[in-house]
Amino acid sequence: MAREGDRIPTEERLRGVLDLFERLRERPRWRERLRPLLLLLGPGRATSHVAEVLKSRCEDERAPVSHIAAETPATDVAGVLREAKRELSQPSSHARGEPPLRFPLLEMALWLRDLREIRLAGDRPAPRGASAAERENHQLVRRLTHPPVGDNENARRRELNRVIRRRGRDVLRDLEGPRGRPATFLAFLEQIAPIGIAVVALISAGTAAALDLAAAVFAAIIGVAFVTVQIAARTRGWYGVRRFSWFLKQPYVDRDSTGFLGFALGVFDPRPVEPDDHGEQLDLLLVAAFLEDLRRCYRRDYRRAAWARVRYPVLIFERLSAGHPGVAFVELVERVRADSQAGGRLPCLDPLVVVASVDPDAPAEDDPSAPAGPRLVDRIAQAVRVDMSAGEPQNVIAARGLWDRYTREQRRVGALGSRRELRVDITRDPGGDLPPVRPVRRRPRFAHPALPWIAMVAVAAASITVISVQARMYCSPVGIRRMANGECIGITDGSFSFGENSGGKNNDGRLSEVLGEIESQNDHVKESGKPYATVVYLGPVTADPSIKNRRIELLAGVQGELIGLAIAQKRFNDTAEGKDLRLRVLIANAGAKFRYAEHVAGQIRERALDDRSIVAVIGFEQSRRQTQEAIKLLAKSALPLVSTANSFGGTALLDGEAGYSPYYFRLASPNARTARHAAHWARNGHVGGRRMDDAVVIYDGDPNDLYSKDLAVEFQKAFRPGVTRMRPYRDPGDLNKSVREACRDKPDMFYYAGRSDEFRSFANVLELSCPEPRLVLTDDEIAKYVSDNAAELGRKGTFQLYFTPLAAREAWDRRWVGDQSPQTFYSDYDPVAREMTIKDGDSVQWPSITRAAVAYDAVTLVATVARTVYWRENARPSAGSVFAALDDPDDDVLRNGASGVIRFGPRSTGHQVLDKPVILARITPDGRTEVTQLCGRLITGPQGRADCPPGDEPPAAPPR
Structure with a gap:
């Protein structure tokens, strides 16, 4: 009949023990504490059954557990640790x-302990049946023990260092298992890649939003390269050795001052005295390394796996006896914990849970001949108990250390707990019903293995979306925005080349050279540290994206204006000396046909509020409704506005009866004045060599185009009111129809008041539909077409082309200016234009010299006034002071401009240039431009005679 103590309790009767076990191994969400030792008291058969139940419970959950059975072949602490490591690493x-x-x-x-044991055993070969790792260790010990003669110490260090680095390369894998470097790489990939890629994606998206797409791509490349290098580097030996620096902080083994290599040699070469003590210190080191590895596996940091572990690792000792190495292991664990707490070296408590089954009657010593003494259970309890006894009284000198001892013990209790062992007698069963075991804690959802990858994909997808939006909305900085039609609009100092980033339409980089020159000059101005004034140019810096043929994109006008800006800026800054004022130029792209002029005007206005060096805005070359709205908006900022080629008379008219904006100054001759001259010359035989009685006027009927219809109506009034035929068009198809119908009536002349964008279509239809040579008279708008196509126009001879440019180099001929020296702008222009002109095979895209001249005058005008104000007021000029000087009728603003003498009239007439030159030019058969008539004041002195409308005769030329 079995004794009551030998009965094996059923799992139903073990609910209390199981509940306690679950509480011990359940990892709390926060505030982790060391777990006490659980002692299962009872006879061997019963405690072995309970140990199996606890082990099975852990294995059913796939929770970390190691079961050191009574028959486990572990003869020492190292053997216990090997078995525990093997089982805790199992799937x-x-x-x-x-x-x-x-x-x-x-x-x-x-590994170091194995080398030490081989060293202590003498120079013996590996035993028969030894594993490959054991044979390798014996060979290594032999090489370390008998290094080459003459360099013994250095040779030993080199050999040991080589092997340590190789083992450090595989620091994350079980060296006895089948895993290799690919598995190590993937282990790091799971740890680094999701967070790294997500961070890279966020940085790239932020860079795209704050800077530009090129910077975002560069940041992404650098980030991905960094993550890749991190993953690859962590599989290298040197990185693994870095992890072993932990050994250098442990007090258990002596070492020299040469880092981990010295530590390893200290383990390999034990001191000849007290070898047993050295062995105990090494066992302490092994236990400390085991606990540190567990602590790192459970450390809550950026690793998801550490948060997913909700069960502490359990080490179950079955049937401990006095001679079992598990007893020494428990004692060493508590010593290491106490040493770590006392030395303050443990930043986080280790998670190990130890369960030991012990016969309560087992003796504390494994010596059958010894008299009855303490029990094993008391020996274990004494090893883990926290001593808070009062101790012996201290003398008056040693009393000063009592408080330190007291606080140290208090900290020890706080770290290790006041109760370090829990005893359960499994043979005692009072009967009665037990509540069910509390449910186990599940893994947090946020710690699911797929979550980092899902988060990485989500963040990367969101970042790619942001970058895509940025790529769609912004071309470079946030200030350079991509509009719906693909154009990039905004403000730049020349560092952003609109022509190379406008929806892929202008990739020839036609403007890149001149923009680069302006950027370089701006950089010199800033680096000089001298005071400067800033002028903003507002113009159509990109071609219409709908134009597929780059040969007809008509950027000659804006290219010419930018070259004029660059020449004026360089000349002005080169003449500045000492503390004299310098000039900075900003480029604002309003888009083709000034579509986004009002939007960019808002950006200029905001920039001017922050940057008080901005003294004027120039440009506004196209007379469109959008340009008019931009002028009204900028006028609210009290900025002087100087237009280059804008010729619509009512451009600056304000709403109601307010008249013209006081801040607007016009360099171009108004349409009414130009049309009057053109009609006079046509009627009086200066166009084609005969008087014209019949004309067809072609103009753009777009209501947003203020220039074309106004010029057409003004020409009709001046030529033959009520007789001149008007042919509007709204699109190229409309234009072709109008020209074909007009050709049937065989008019004497076409007056083209349309835009240069459609002039090629006009010329082609005219060539096909009007077989007889025709005369075409047009305005300065056509100058940008002429600039790119003058040779073709002269060579074809389909029609004779006359036009009225705002400025012309040919006007500075002796016929018109006599002995007066030509404007120096034109001599500066040629080398700059050649340097900044794109050559595509035999085709050359020349900038418009006409637009270069008026832009040069606009910048020189503002810069000269700003410098005058600077010296007059002895302070940096403001927009208000520059406006006041421009508005003063007594100031001789610019006596010798490239487009003529510039002196503004009153506000009541829109600040028009008084006696603005009006020029009639024609394209000769060899593609040259010839000036045939010139009215108005080109120079301050006498000019050559021309046939001008009444009241507009130029000053008489001096006698020859």
Whole structure:
């Protein structure tokens, strides 16, 4: 009949023990504490059954557990640790999709211990049946013990260092298992890649939003390269050795001052005295490495796996006896914990849970001949108990240390707990019903293995979306925005080349050279540290994206204006000396046909509020409704506005009866004046050599185009009111129809008041539909077409082309200016234009010299006034002071401009240039431009005679 103590309790009767076990191994969400030792008291058969139940419960959950059975062949502490490491690393000890517990520090410590044991055993070969790793260790010890003669110490260090680095390369894998470098790489990939890629994606998206897409791509490349290098580097030996620096902080083994290599040699070469003590210190080191590995596996940091581990690792000792190495292990664990707490070296408590089954009657010593003494259970309890006894009284001198001792013990209790062992007698069963075991804590959802990858994909997708939006909305900085039609609009100092980033339409970089020159000059101005004034140019810096043929994009006008700006800026800054004022130029792109002029005007206005060096805005070359709205908006900022080629008379008219904006100054001759001259010359035989009685006027009927219809109506009034035929068009198809119908009537002349964008279509239809040579008279708008196509126009001879440019180099001929020296702008222009002109095979895209001249005058005008104000007021000029000087009728503003003498009239007439030159030019058969008539004041002195309308005769030329 079995004794009551030998009865094996059923799992139903073990609910209390199981509930306690679950509480011990359940990892709290926060405020982790060391777990006490659980002692299961009872006879061997019963406690072995309980140990199996606890082990099975852990394995069913795939929770980390190691069961050191009574028959486990572990003869020492190192053997216990090997078995515990092996079982805790098994697939059954971790959930699917989770990385296993790894023990790199323990691996290294056990390897060094093996070398030490081989060294102490003498120079013996590896035993028969030894594993490959054991044979390799014996060979290594032989090489370390008998290095080459003459360099013994250095040779030993080199050899040991080589092997340590090789083992450090595989620091994350079980060296006895089948895993290799690919598995190590993937383990790091799971740890680094999701967070790294997500961070890279966020940085790239932020860079795209704050800077530009090129910077975002560069940031992404650098970030991905960094993550890749991190992953690859962590599989290298040198990185693994870095992890072993933990050994250098441990007090258990002596070492020299040469880092971890010295430490390893200290383990390999034990001191000849007290070898047993050295062995105990090494066992302490092994236990400390084991606990540190566990602590790192459970450390809550950026690693998801550490948060997913909700069960502490359990080490179950079955039937401990006095001679079992498990007893020494428990004692060493508590010593290491106490040493770490006392030395303050443990930043986080280790998570190990130890369960030991002990016969309550087992003796504390494994010596049958010894008299009855303490029990084993009391010996274990004494090893883990916290001593808070009062101790012996201290003398009056030693009393000063009592408080330090008291606080140290208090900290020890706070770290280790006041109760370090829990006893359960499994043979005692009072009967009665027990509540069910509390449910186990599940893994947090946020710690799911797929979550980092899902988060990485989500963040990367969101970042790609942001970058895509930025790529769609912004071309470079946030200030350079991509509009719906693909154009890039905004303000630049020349560092952004609109022509190369406008929806892929202008990739020839036609403007890149001149923009680069302006940027370089702006950089010199800023680097000089001298005071400067800033002028903003507002113009159509990109071609219409709908134009597929780059040969007809008509950027000659804006290219010419930018070259004029660059020449004026360089000349002005080169003449500045000492503390004289310098000039900075900003370029604002309003888009083709000034579509986004009002939007960019808002950007200029905001910039002017922050940058008080901005004294004027120039440009506004196209007379469109959008330009008019931009002028009204900028006038509210009290900025002087100087237009280059804008010729619509009512451009600056304000709403109601307010008249013209006081801040607007016009350099171009108004349409009414130009049309009057053109009609006079046509009627009086200066166009084609005969009087014209019949004309067809072609103009753009777009209501947003203020220039074309106004010029057409003004020409009709001046030529033959009520007789001149008007042919509007709204699109190229409309234009072709109008020209074909007009050709049937065989008019004497076409007056083209349309835009240069459609002039090629006009010329082609005229060539096909009007077989007889025709005369075409047009305005300065056509100058940008002429600039790119003058040779073709002269060579074809389909029609004779006359036009009225705002400025012309040919006007500075002796016929018109006599002996007066030509404007120096034109001599500066040629080398600059050649340097900044794109050559595409035999085709050359020349900038418009006409637009270069008026832009040069506009910048020189503002810069000269700003410098005058600067010296007059002895202070940096403001927009208000520059406006006041421009508005003063007594100031001789610019006596010798490239487009003529510039002196503004009153506000009541829109600040028109008084006696603005009006020029009639024609394209000769060899593609040259010839000035045939010139009215108005080109120079201050006498000019050559021309046939001008009444009241507009130029000053008489001096006698020859």
